[in-house]
Amino acid sequence: MAKVNVTVKILRFNPDVDEQPHWQTYEVKDIEETAQVLDVLHRIKWYQDGTLTLRSSCAHGVCGSDAMVINGHNRLACKTLVRDVMPTITVEPIRGLPVIKDLVVDMEPFFSHYKAVEPWFINPDPPPTRERLQSPEDRARFDDTTKCILCAACTTSCPSFWANGQYVGPAAIVQAHRWIFDSRDKGTAERLQILNDRFGVWACRTAFNCVEACPREIDITKAIGEVKKALTFGTVDF
Numbered sequence: 001m002a003k004v005n006v007t008v009k010i011l012r013f014n015p016d017v018d019e020q021p022h023w024q025t026y027e028v029k030d031i032e033e034t035a036q037v038l039d040v041l042h043r044i045k046w047y048q049d050g051t052l053t054l055r056s057s058c059a060h061g062v063c064g065s066d067a068m069v070i071n072g073h074n075r076l077a078c079k080t081l082v083r084d085v086m087p088t089i090t091v092e093p094i095r096g097l098p099v100i101k102d103l104v105v106d107m108e109p110f111f112s113h114y115k116a117v118e119p120w121f122i123n124p125d126p127p128p129t130r131e132r133l134q135s136p137e138d139r140a141r142f143d144d145t146t147k148c149i150l151c152a153a154c155t156t157s158c159p160s161f162w163a164n165g166q167y168v169g170p171a172a173i174v175q176a177h178r179w180i181f182d183s184r185d186k187g188t189a190e191r192l193q194i195l196n197d198r199f200g201v202w203a204c205r206t207a208f209n210c211v212e213a214c215p216r217e218i219d220i221t222k223a224i225g226e227v228k229k230a231l232t233f234g235t236v237d238f
């Protein structure tokens with residue numbers, strides 16, 4: 001397996017000592033070109049500079065905890081290979097959320113928008129004795145939006161969200177879509193009303209950054225368009 005040397009420039013910020021973020025450069029030698037950028041960051045943290053702070057967990061694109069800006073694009077560090085971004089790799093925290101330290105941002109504003117769309121099953125009917133059946137066609141309507149891992153790569157790439165953090169953001173709309181178009185759920189009108197707001201779905205200006213950023217390749221603008229259509233026509237049956 002080919003090994004390479006890379007230069008890694010990381011935007012660092014420690015609120016205890018820094019007034020402004022600053023770039024710090026590290027040289028990482030003899031790393032497999034098929035290694036993940038997450039491996040590179042761990043190599044720096046474990047062998048060069050233990051003060052570097054980042055968040056990660058699964059290392060396999062499932063938990064959504066290591067979204068960051070890599071060479072100018074929102075990416076998961078664990079799904080970005082060295083060979084695709086070498087020889088100089090720039091790494092910054094995702095934008096639009098407060099930086100706690102280095103690559104770790106405060107996700108609370110993101111998750112409060114998520115909670116605002118009531119992303120859980122709503123159906124006051126008594127539960128059936130067996131499962132709630134659904135046709136394959138009805139299940140397919142929200143299949144794409146079930147893939148979201150809440151990594152925030154979309155919302156933090158969105159100019160509307162940068163301009164005003166009150167915008168609920170594409171991730172929350174994707175999560176709302178997953179329930180709005182689920183034939184078993186009865187919270188559709190409630191969720192549509194929540195999104196029918198100038199900081200709801202109408203704040204989307206179809207910038208498409210979110211689609212480019214999504215590591216799960218969710219067609220986010222299609223989902224947002226379907227929510228807008230449901231609001232415009234007053235029905236999800238189209």
Ligand code: SF4
Nearest residue numbers: 148149151152154214
């Ligand atoms: Fe991440 Fe995609 Fe979900 Fe946005 S829609 S939070 S980019 S997985």
Ligand code: F3S
Nearest residue numbers: 158204205207208210
């Ligand atoms: Fe933002 Fe995506 Fe809309 S980037 S403006 S949510 S299309």
Ligand code: FES
Nearest residue numbers: 057059063064078
């Ligand atoms: Fe879990 Fe990257 S560490 S998605």
